[in-house]
Amino acid sequence: MAVDSTTADGAAVGLTQQGNYLTTGRGVLSWLFTLDHKRIGVMYLVAITSSFFLGGVFALLVRTELLTPGATIMTADTYNKMFTLHGAVMIFLFIIPGIPAALGNFVLPLMLGAKDVALPRLNLTSFWFWMIGAVFAVVSIIIGAVDTGWTFYTPYSTTTGTAVISMTLGVFILGFSSIFTGLNFIVTIHKMRPEGMTWFKMPLLLWGLYSTAIIQVLATPILGITLLLLVAERALGVGIFDPTLGGDPVLFQHFFWFYSHPAVYIMILPAMGIISELVSVFSGKHIFGYRFIAWSSIAIAMFSFLVWGHHMFTSGQSGITNMIFSALTFSVAIPSAVKVFNWLATMYKGSIRLATPMLYVLSFLFLFAIGGLTGLFLGALSTDIHLHDTYFVVAHFHYVMFGGTVIAFLGGIHYWWPKMFGRMYSERWGQVSALLVFVGFNLTFFTQFVMGSHGMPRRYYNYIEEFTALHQASTVGSYILALGFFIMAGYLIHSLFRGRPAPDNPWGSATLEWETTSPPPAGNFDCEFIAGDPYDLESLRYDPAIQGWVRKDPQSIILSQGGAH
């Protein structure tokens, strides 16, 4: 449709007369008490983006402090708080809920052709728990912050004078938010699939979200009890982790990593799901090796529970335990590599469109490969002794978490943005920003690989002169990264008001969420589906009149018309 000068109320083209989910119900309360998965997803998106901004500010402060050896802009105590808050906010408020709760909530029922998740009230409860947890975290920041590192290791966390209790209670509550989301997704995927969508005809994002949900449900309770014990330790002195009272501080590390190692797969698995969707659509080809990608998600989820000990190679574990954990850690590389090779094979001989989401896919493949392979350095016992607690670990972690999860998240945002808000963003600015993020990221963190391998310890306030140039390069990289994000925020917000109205299917994807309007009505669909192959891109053709894609045979996937609105 020709670019229509947007009307005063900004109503998008292509809506049914009942309006869309954004316009049904007005006012703050209609959002806060909504049971609509799309609105909850959007609220989550706003909330976690705000957390990302907050965590990003802490990161920039940390990087700025490290511009010069010694004091630059803050004291050592403040620095300890800054890197702790950066980690805690980014991990618990942003990246764990990130893809499942924001994008997953929006997309998952749509991909199933369903009207909502199975348990909408629980979904809303999950969001409220997130809010309450965030309030606890913010209160903790206000009343003195935390300086333990995001890992809250005992005995320091039980003796430091900072606001550990409110922060850990916040994380405890956030854990329940995560459990409820995961539980809801498992039930929804089991019980709400449409006619014809067998397990191996699900879009791969759903496999990613499903395996994520398994980890959320099975691992998060352990974090809950661990943090509760930490709170009881500080408040009552129960002594479970306190050697002077007969306890064992290393037990805390075991408990903590029994959750927190699977938690990194909570972060990466849905990201891999997004990549699986995007790589097929933007290569114009059926996904290669569907079953391998699906099973590898489940395999990663299972392996994730068996590798936590690799965080304690230097904490006095026995040699045989270390060897077992090391071997298991290596085995995670197999399903991860299976995925990467299948994505590459999907791209092979495809007609690749370098739209903004695809740029993020390419970034992901490049950065995740580096992040994954450096993980093997750390999983090897001998090199880990050298690299343990250095910037090498920091760089590895960020290459996987940022280069993997955040990049895929951004790809997903750009991919589903037209569906969520009914508007197209500026493709040109999208590409500029993707480039800046890629360059800034590599400058920030590749330098840290170099520093780490030369022995720069992580979390240090001060450093020797020799590291100055690399630290400064890293800091400059972080500024470029920030610039990329500001541009992104700018054109995305701009698109909400001035963007070209989005067609129903702007990218030519065959999954069901593109069968409804952009943005969808409150009830999602007015028909029931017989799902076919989610990667059968041949069933679509481009219609230049609407600048979008339509099905060659629209009736082929319709089971019945009508139903509840």
Add this chain to the structure above:
Amino acid sequence: MASQHHDDGHDPNLAHHFESPDQQRQASKLGMWLFLATEILFFGGLFVAYTVYRGNHPEVFIFGAHFLDTALGALNTVVLIFSSFTIAWAVRAAQLKQIKLLKWLIVATMLCAFVFLGVKYVEYSAKWKHGLLWAGSYNPHVDHDESFEVVEHETEIDAPGGEVEIEETDEVQHVAEGEIVEPVATEIVTEPIPAPADPDRSTIAPAARGPEGLAGPAPATDQDAIPVEPANAMVFFSIYFLMTGLHGIHVLGGIGAMLWLLKCLRRGDFDGGHFTKVDMVALYWHVVDIIWIYLFLLLYLID
């Protein structure tokens, strides 16, 4: 809670996004089972802590268990098992639309929950009186009003600061030593060893038994004798209070859930034979019950 009501003129108990009541019931049930799995794992952390410390220091647990009242624990076990029966019957009553019976069964289950908490209160207050608390507040002392009591040792534990002086250095024999003196006139005063010179030094005592673990001969204990207090006996009470406390909170949660059921019942939710809500609460209550049975076995019945 204000919530959008999608009323399409269908069965008011069927949410708009489900196709059939059966699909809805199955979804709720799967969700509940998953939630119960998280509950088990939540307690799992404490069971692991129990396993680790009991594996390293079995003497601490054998010693500590003597201070728990097995009779009261058994009473509570019976009460909870009975309440599991009443709530299971309540599900049946809901299925058969026997609303009045349903109401009394829910009330009976709640009463059992209150009896359980009452008995727990009696147990806790006895521990409190004798200072048998978690490690930071562990300060065992004799209550002279009682005729039967344990020997008081000169174990000095300065509460929350955490400086602990342990007079026992020879761990192997004291488990077998088993002695009891009653009533409490005499006090065995053993020579305290001087506090470690370095205040930061860990005071964890070495394991009572070496790596042979369970393969070694079990210490011969007199049936009713309370052995001499081993080092770090307070760990047992930390674990006891954490496990039973967390369980107690879950009992309170169960009472809340049953109050909610009564509210639903008054509103007439169950008139049409919609038993899902009762079913969910019953499942939860059974898990609370099962966890207690394990706690009873692992904490009270160690010998």
